[in-house]
Amino acid sequence: MTDAFPPTVSPDATPPTPPVPEKSAGGWWRTVVCVVLAVLAGALITAGAVGQWAQTEVVSTSGFTSAVGPLSSHPAVKGAMTEAVTERVMTVLENSADSSPIGGMVLKALLPSLRAPLHQGVETAVASDTVSKLWDTTMTSVHDETMASINGTSHAVDFNNGIATINLNDFKASLVGGLDAPDALKNWAQGLDLGTLTVNTGASDQSLSAAVKIASSWLPILLVGIVLVALAGLIARRTGLGLIIAGAAIAIIALIALVVGGKGFTNTTQTDALSIALSKAIMGSLQPGFTQNLLFAVGSGIAVALVGAGVWLVGRRA
Numbered sequence: 001m002t003d004a005f006p007p008t009v010s011p012d013a014t015p016p017t018p019p020v021p022e023k024s025a026g027g028w029w030r031t032v033v034c035v036v037l038a039v040l041a042g043a044l045i046t047a048g049a050v051g052q053w054a055q056t057e058v059v060s061t062s063g064f065t066s067a068v069g070p071l072s073s074h075p076a077v078k079g080a081m082t083e084a085v086t087e088r089v090m091t092v093l094e095n096s097a098d099s100s101p102i103g104g105m106v107l108k109a110l111l112p113s114l115r116a117p118l119h120q121g122v123e124t125a126v127a128s129d130t131v132s133k134l135w136d137t138t139m140t141s142v143h144d145e146t147m148a149s150i151n152g153t154s155h156a157v158d159f160n161n162g163i164a165t166i167n168l169n170d171f172k173a174s175l176v177g178g179l180d181a182p183d184a185l186k187n188w189a190q191g192l193d194l195g196t197l198t199v200n201t202g203a204s205d206q207s208l209s210a211a212v213k214i215a216s217s218w219l220p221i222l223l224v225g226i227v228l229v230a231l232a233g234l235i236a237r238r239t240g241l242g243l244i245i246a247g248a249a250i251a252i253i254a255l256i257a258l259v260v261g262g263k264g265f266t267n268t269t270q271t272d273a274l275s276i277a278l279s280k281a282i283m284g285s286l287q288p289g290f291t292q293n294l295l296f297a298v299g300s301g302i303a304v305a306l307v308g309a310g311v312w313l314v315g316r317r318a
Helices: 028-059 061-068 075-099 104-126 129-150 168-177 183-190 205-215 218-235 241-266 273-317
Strands: 157-160 163-167 196-200
Touching (some): 028 061, 028 218, 028 241, 061 273, 075 104, 075 273, 129 163, 129 205, 163 168, 205 218, 241 273
Antiparallel strands (some): 157 163
């Protein structure tokens, strides 16, 4: 009969250690905090993207005039200006004929034949270098007065219920003074009614003032958003999950801002052709920069989410 001996265990052998779960400690609150941080990060990064655009192309005079460009890049405005000036000159002539006791009938009879050469003359004048320089001067003056009105140091632009109304007659003296023309023509131009230009801002004057101040702080806002993305990644219960959530939040919030904000560039409350053309020219010139910045924000959110997904997959396979 043989003796049974218990199995011997080598002193060098160590029992296998069970895998440690990934950041499972902490419970549900980690996910809640991660989502909150991700949403805040998305809002701040989107605000930073919009703020950078606003500071560059809206607040800055040089950036604004560069974005709007020369008059030659806006044929619709040139056409509307030609029609508007022709009609206003014809109105002045008609009023002169009505008020003239002598020669009024003769002038009225000549008015229909004057329209075509007058229209051609105005069209030539609008295409001249003088009017092109006047356009640049006007854009600079309107921008400066608009910013001054937002900051409360001027009242040339009236903001009411999301509508900015610019009385172009307030700029008449400086505009006419910049004309390279005889004094008689300048004196006559002073009597023209330039009318008003309305732009749908979609925001109150208080909101615009706050937006201008935020625009000047776009970089710190953006940096805080990036820090919150990192915190969301660190506090998540699973490696990489926080980055996925933060990236998705950035992309979604930026996309919403792109859609909602984009509508503001196309809404118009104008009724006359010149105001409509001017509004479309200005807003249409500013929209590409706005769209580009928000598309960058959407792309950055997608990139963060993809990095998070890669980290999560690597963590699962390890």
